[in-house]
Amino acid sequence: MIEPLQAGSPEGERAIQALLSRFQTGDASCAQSVSDIIDAVRKRGDEALIEYTRAFDAPQMEVSTLRVSAAELTGAYDAVGEDFLQTLEIAIDRIRSFHEREMEDSWMQTREDGTIVGRLVRPVDSCGLYVPGGRGGSTPLVSSVLMNGIPAAIAGVGQKVMVTPPGENGAVSPYLLVAAQEIGISEIYKVGSAWAIAALAYGTETVPPVDVIVGPGNQWVTEAKHQVSGRVRIDMIAGPSEVLIVADKSADSRYVAADMLAQAEHDPQALAIVVTTDPSLPARILEELENQLPELEREEIARQALSDKGRIIVVEALEEAIELANQIAIEHLELMIENSWQQIPFIRHAGAIFLGSHTPEAAGDYLAGPNHVLPTMGTARFASALGVETFLKKSSIISYSENGLKEDAQHIQALARLEGLTAHAASVGKRFSKE
Numbered sequence: 001m002i003e004p005l006q007a008g009s010p011e012g013e014r015a016i017q018a019l020l021s022r023f024q025t026g027d028a029s030c031a032q033s034v035s036d037i038i039d040a041v042r043k044r045g046d047e048a049l050i051e052y053t054r055a056f057d058a059p060q061m062e063v064s065t066l067r068v069s070a071a072e073l074t075g076a077y078d079a080v081g082e083d084f085l086q087t088l089e090i091a092i093d094r095i096r097s098f099h100e101r102e103m104e105d106s107w108m109q110t111r112e113d114g115t116i117v118g119r120l121v122r123p124v125d126s127c128g129l130y131v132p133g134g135r136g137g138s139t140p141l142v143s144s145v146l147m148n149g150i151p152a153a154i155a156g157v158g159q160k161v162m163v164t165p166p167g168e169n170g171a172v173s174p175y176l177l178v179a180a181q182e183i184g185i186s187e188i189y190k191v192g193s194a195w196a197i198a199a200l201a202y203g204t205e206t207v208p209p210v211d212v213i214v215g216p217g218n219q220w221v222t223e224a225k226h227q228v229s230g231r232v233r234i235d236m237i238a239g240p241s242e243v244l245i246v247a248d249k250s251a252d253s254r255y256v257a258a259d260m261l262a263q264a265e266h267d268p269q270a271l272a273i274v275v276t277t278d279p280s281l282p283a284r285i286l287e288e289l290e291n292q293l294p295e296l297e298r299e300e301i302a303r304q305a306l307s308d309k310g311r312i313i314v315v316e317a318l319e320e321a322i323e324l325a326n327q328i329a330i331e332h333l334e335l336m337i338e339n340s341w342q343q344i345p346f347i348r349h350a351g352a353i354f355l356g357s358h359t360p361e362a363a364g365d366y367l368a369g370p371n372h373v374l375p376t377m378g379t380a381r382f383a384s385a386l387g388v389e390t391f392l393k394k395s396s397i398i399s400y401s402e403n404g405l406k407e408d409a410q411h412i413q414a415l416a417r418l419e420g421l422t423a424h425a426a427s428v429g430k431r432f433s434k435e
Contacts, residue, residue: 001289001303002310004282005374006380007275007320015311019273021330023377024239026226027219034223038198038376045204052195057133058170061190066206068172068188073181076174084175088142088182091367095150098369102388103154114401117407119394124233126159126208127152127391129185131176133192140173141216147371148214148235148386149183155391160185163200163211165192193217197224199233212391214373235386240309241378242271243361244330246321249278251336255357256281257288259334262362264305265298272305272329274312276323282312322346329380332361351380406432 005012040048046063053061108118129148129159134141145162152160162185166172172190180188189207191199197217203209213225214235225234243263247256260272274285289306293299298434315321322343325333329349337343347353351374352364373386400408409428416424 001306002202002312004286004312004314007313007315007324012313015313015341016133016324016327018163019311020378022239022271023379026223026237026346030220030223031227034220034227036195036205037194038201038224038227041198042193042202042206046206047048049191049204049207050194050200052193053191054259055165056165057192058166058168058190061166061170063206065170066189066191068177068190072172073177073186073188076177076181079174080178085178088179089142091146092182094369095146095371096154099151099154099371102151104389104392104394108397111404113404113407115404116397116399118397120397121392121394123156123391124211124393125213126161126210127157127212128244129160129165129220130192130196130200130209130213130217131162132215132217132221132337133167134173136172137167137171140175142175143180143366143372144185144215145176145179145185147373149180149185151371151386151388152212152214152391153184155388157212157391159208159210160187161200162188163191163196163207165196166190174215194220194224197221197228201228214386214390216373233390234372235390236375236379236383238375240269240271241266241332242273242330242376243327243332243334244273244275244328245334245336246318246325247274247278247281248274248318248337249281250338251276251278251281251359252357253281253284253288254292255360256285256336257292258283259360259362260289260306260310261292261296261302262360263332264302264304264310265296268301268304268308270305271309271311273310273328275324276312276314277316277321279314282314285312311377318343319346325350329375329378331374331376331380332364334359334361349380351375351385392407402431 005015050063087217104121106119106121109118110116131144132141164172164176164178191278196214199207200213214231216238222237226237241263245256245259256274263270263272266334293303296302326348331351333350334354335343336357353371354361364370371385371387375383412428
């Protein structure tokens with residue numbers, strides 16, 4: 001299944017280099033098709049949305065039923081149990097409590113000459129949240145609703161729009177509808193894939209255009225977000241889910257295997273890596289993987305991901321393991337080592353860090369509080385998790401007094417003339433000329 005490799009060996013170095021160069025811009029095979037879809041939605045609006053939705057999702061969809069009705073929203077509560085509502089309440093409270101700390105304040109700075117500069121922090125007017133269908137609606141991705149919608153609400157976004165592909169019967173999972181309502185989203189449209197992203201970017205007769213688009217999706221959604229980026233802000237271009245587990249002799253092979261499988265079950269491209277200082281650990285991990293794989297509903301997917309993408313790399317020392325983790329800049333970094341907190345100062349690049357043997361990555365996906373929308377493909381070198389900042393914009397504030405401008409005039413004009421922009425210089429000089 002996975003052949004353990006020694007760092008420093010030719011095979012190990014080739015595997016490491018492949019991990020370091022894993023960034024990919026997208027799936028070129030669908031780029032032209034996505035471009036055509038975006039163009040169709042931009043030109044024909046609702047007509048194109050209905051055509052695509054009937055062809056791929058709900059054959060009986062009508063324009064009049066694109067938006068989830070008030071009756072559907074109310075009725076969703078009758079279809080979910082009290083246990084779900086209790087779990088939902090806990091998750092919302094944890095995620096909201098964490099993200100409230102991210103809110104930024106406007107600020108001003110006044111100089112002695114009366115000049116005032118500062119920054120005005122404001123939310124965008126609108127955002128669109130894409131929620132995947134989840135195996136035809138049978139596995140509603142409630143966590144995506146919460147992780148994307150709660151930061152938007154905290155930021156103060158006025159219009160929050162959700163889109164999600166309908167089932168064949170034209171309905172949306174009641175779990176998604178309840179989760180959305182519990183965080184203040186009631187404008188929901190039954191549309192998915194690249195045409196949903198196009199609708200959010202350009203607007204149609206029914207679906208409003210937005211300023212920011214967030215949310216995960218397949219290669220068609222990802223490519224569409226890539227193509228509309230610039231017209232709107234997007235959260236990020238995400239690759240396959242990934243985890244890197246740094247393990248020493250204290251690590252329990254059962255936990256390591258379980259957390260590898262938790263990533264591998266996402267899709268065949270998911271990346272599960274172990275870097276260990278214990279030469280005896282790989283054999284125990286492989287044994288546990290074989291024991292646990294038959295227990296999974298998605299056994300075939302997980303097995304393929306491990307066979308194609310899984311890696312177990314043995315290193316000489318913990319310092320080497322941590323530095324390798326920094327170079328790989330993984331989405332999820334788990335430290336199953338003794339004294340894991342002592343390594344925090346040495347970690348430079350990771351989307352999220354999970355400390356200790358009782359902190360599975362799944363806790364971060366659902367209930368811990370921090371956002372689970374994280375940079376992948378090595379972009380943790382410069383990118384951060386989705387948060388309140390994704391839905392904020394900053395405007396600079398500048399106010400000069402007459403004396404303040406007079407003091408700076410010579411310097412402003414000198415720099416403007418150096419750059420060949422004489423009108424810039426004149427715009428300052430005219431304010432102090434006798435004429």
